[in-house]
Amino acid sequence: MENYYTELSQRFLAETVLGNDTASLRRELFYIKLSSLERKLDTDDLKKEFWINIYNAFFIIIQNEPKPKGSFLKYKRIKIANNLFSLNDIELGILRKQKFNIGFLNLTNPFSTKLISRLSVSTTDTSIALKLNKNNAIANGLA
Numbered sequence: 001m002e003n004y005y006t007e008l009s010q011r012f013l014a015e016t017v018l019g020n021d022t023a024s025l026r027r028e029l030f031y032i033k034l035s036s037l038e039r040k041l042d043t044d045d046l047k048k049e050f051w052i053n054i055y056n057a058f059f060i061i062i063q064n065e066p067k068p069k070g071s072f073l074k075y076k077r078i079k080i081a082n083n084l085f086s087l088n089d090i091e092l093g094i095l096r097k098q099k100f101n102i103g104f105l106n107l108t109n110p111f112s113t114k115l116i117s118r119l120s121v122s123t124t125d126t127s128i129a130l131k132l133n134k135n136n137a138i139a140n141g142l143a
Contacts, residue, residue, distance in 0.1 A: 003040060003041070003046055003049075003050075004040065005032070005037060005040050005041060005046075005050050006041075006046055006049045006050050006053070008025070008028065008029065009029075009049070009050045009051075009053035009054050009057075010049075010053055011025060012025045012026075012029065012053065012054070012057050013053040013054075013056055013057040016056075016057040016060050016061060017057075017060065022057070022061070026079065029054070029079065029080050029081075030079040030080065030081070030082065031082070032080065032081045032082075033081065034081040034082065034083070034115075037080075037081050037119075038118060038119065041119075044121045044122050044123060044125075047094070047119070047120075047121050048095065048121060048125065048128070051090050051094050051095055051119075052095065052128070052131050052132065054078070054080065054090065055087060055090045055091060055095070055132055056131075056132065058077075058078050058087065059087060059132070062075070062077070062087070071088075072087070073086065073087045073088045073091075074086050074087075074088050075087075076089070078090070083115060089116060091128070091132060093113075093116035093119075093120060094116060094119050094120045094121065095120075095121060095125075095128045095132075096124055096128060097120050097121055097122075097123070097124045
């Protein structure tokens, strides 16, 4: 059974990759009800599919725009369900379950918001990094 939100994120990514106008899809993403998003993305697989597509599409969009000072990964400009997210919020908070690494330590972020906690996956997946555009951009010297 196809999930509407994952299908929306797939269309958004496809249109972004093709360089088409995504304003209507972005508007639709912004006006999603948070409760509906949480209810429909009820498994880790659905959450990962939706958020990886969103991350990759916005990475492409942000990459082609003027960069703010500092890291563009921290810049909160992704509008989903009437909330603002950064690429770091999606990658480190939602997809990596609020984890960050310091050397060999894998720690939970004590400053993570309740919203990020509610949207994040239940278990971490070590293959997430391979599915994100960031790695391709870094390898090509774009980030």
